[in-house]
Amino acid sequence: MKKLVLTAAAVALSATTSLAATEVTWWHAMGGELGKKLEEVAQKFNESQSEYKVVPVFKGTYPETLTAAIAAFRAGQQPAIVQVFEVGTGTMMAAKGAVYPVYQVMKDAGEPWDTKGFLAPVTGYYSDASGNILSMPFNSSTPIMYYNKDVFKKAGLDPEVAPKTWAELATMGKKIVDSGAATCGFTLSYAATWVGLENYSAIQDLPFGTLQNGFGGTKTEFTFNGPNQAKFWDGLKKAQDDKVFKYGGPGGAAESAPMFYSQQCAVYMGSSASRAGVINNAKGFQVGFAPMPYDDTVTKEPKNSIIGGATLWTLNGQKDKNVYKGVAKFFTYLSKPEVQADWHQFTGYLPITNAAYELGQSQGYYAKNPGSDIAIKQIMRGTPSDNSKGVRFGNLTQIRDLVDQQFEAVLSGKKTGQQALDEAAKQGNAILREFEAANSN
Missing domain, CATH: 3.40.190.10 (Periplasmic binding protein-like II)
Known part of the structure; x- marks a missing residue:
């Protein structure tokens, strides 16, 4: 009887913990197999801890997702994270007051943020004139x-x-x-x-x-x-x-x-x-x-x-500031070599970190899959010039x-x-x- 009571108490405690998880809404533009993989990434993050719950919401194509996010921000109903394709970078940078830059998000939350660990051509595109990265690299391609x-x-x-x-x-x-x-x-x-x-x-x-x-x-x-x-x-x-x-x-x-x-x-x-x-x-x-x-x-x-694909932008205006701690924790999780390597190898998107690329090499992935590193070698070729680091308008x-x-x-x-x-x-x-x-x- 005592064991039964303890079990019931544990279930109740687990339910309470689950209910207490801070929700982090993530609007994205990935359907089909890519969308399923994205949802799997969020699910595995949720299972890795109990404080935060990332909730992915498919909002249509890239242009539709960007338009929806802008409208939602004006209405005060914006998500915490929105996936924006590289074409929308100039628009996001000009959206005064709407963006909570990722380097600031990570700093304020006390999360590790080593910009040197990311592939330089990727982070270079999403950085301001001072070299601060404004959005979280996620699915970059070439x-x-x-x-x-x-x-x-x-x-x-x-x-x-x-x-x-x-x-x-x-x-x-x-x-x-x-x-x-x-x-x-x-x-x-x-x-x-x-x-x-x-x-x-x-x-x-x-x-x-x-x-x-x-x-x-x-x-x-x-x-x-x-x-x-x-x-x-x-x-x-x-x-x-x-x-x-x-x-x-x-x-x-x-x-x-x-x-x-x-x-x-x-x-x-x-x-x-x-x-x-x-x-x-x-x-x-x-x-x-x-x-x-x-x-x-x-x-x-x-x-x-030059790169294509998208990054994850954090939007200002969340009433519960714990949401931003959840965003930072999620971004730290996304940066893990094993998470990035798995995403890269499944989708064909670039590994956004040097560690993820090195992990793939040590796993023998590129040797077993000829041509799978063509994109990485091509985008890392030489030193990017003002003409080859991308277009941002x-x-x-x-x-x-x-x-x-x-x-x-x-x-x-x-x-x-x-x-x-x-x-x-x-x-x-x-x-x-x-x-x-x-x-x-």
Whole structure:
């Protein structure tokens, strides 16, 4: 009887402890398998301690999640954490009073915060002019090349040798199409923006905008309409006319990856975070992995590629200040090598810490999974310059949409690459001035 009473008391105490856990709401933009993995990360944190409970809430696409968070903050109903894609960084930095910078969150909570432990290209993008990291790195990616080894072999190409330059890609692509091994040489997601123009500019060390691509302040102007970028767009138009390149659509180009899966296109360039999806969907053929091509007419030493993905921003305004202690504890948990390594290896996103990368090496993960470290080596290549550390502008989502429109005008033969990029820069600069005016107070 006594044992029964003690057991009941223990259950009651456990229930009380569970009820007392401080809830930390986390709005995110990950659906499908990635969303399930994200929820697993939160669940394991919750199981690791009893003081805090992270509650993940799916809010739709990245733009939808950012819009919802801004509206919620204005209404005083914001979450503690919101996942924001890299395109929204400039907007978040300009949201005065809304953001509780992660370096301050960790300091105020007394949690360890060693910025040197993170991958430099990742933290550099999300830091202010003083080097303070503003948001917690979580799911960072960079574009890489995926290619069909079987198609290469059918076309008489060495399946172990991927094209290194854009010129080699065009030549190989034409050989593939002419041989009948595939009907398309290559396709890209974000062809006009992130994978295409933005990373082309970075890898060739070409400026995308003034003031260090927007890192130096808001009074910046676009300079992506240089002669080399124009030549790049004209080259894609020619490749399309030669049936070597096939456009999958604007933005994330939902049609691009399926064209690779169906073996219609021999090469697909997209996010490193697509690795798991590519492997799972590439039925009946072997996939090769390689760095993004570079333009050897512009450079012989390609710079690092730039990041995509998202970080976790902490929002001000929580009435219960214990919530922020929970945020800090959760961020410490996310930084653990075993947590980061597991997330990176499952998703294809970059390991955000050096320790997570080293753990993967000691586990033999990269040796067992050839090509899985391509993205890491590519983004860590050389020393980032002002042109290769990324692009950070306000209202970049809107600007990317108009860049897509101008790129489509090139592909349809209505404009040359130079004409289209000049117009994109002009319209983009007008949007930047509107952003400045709206955030000047």
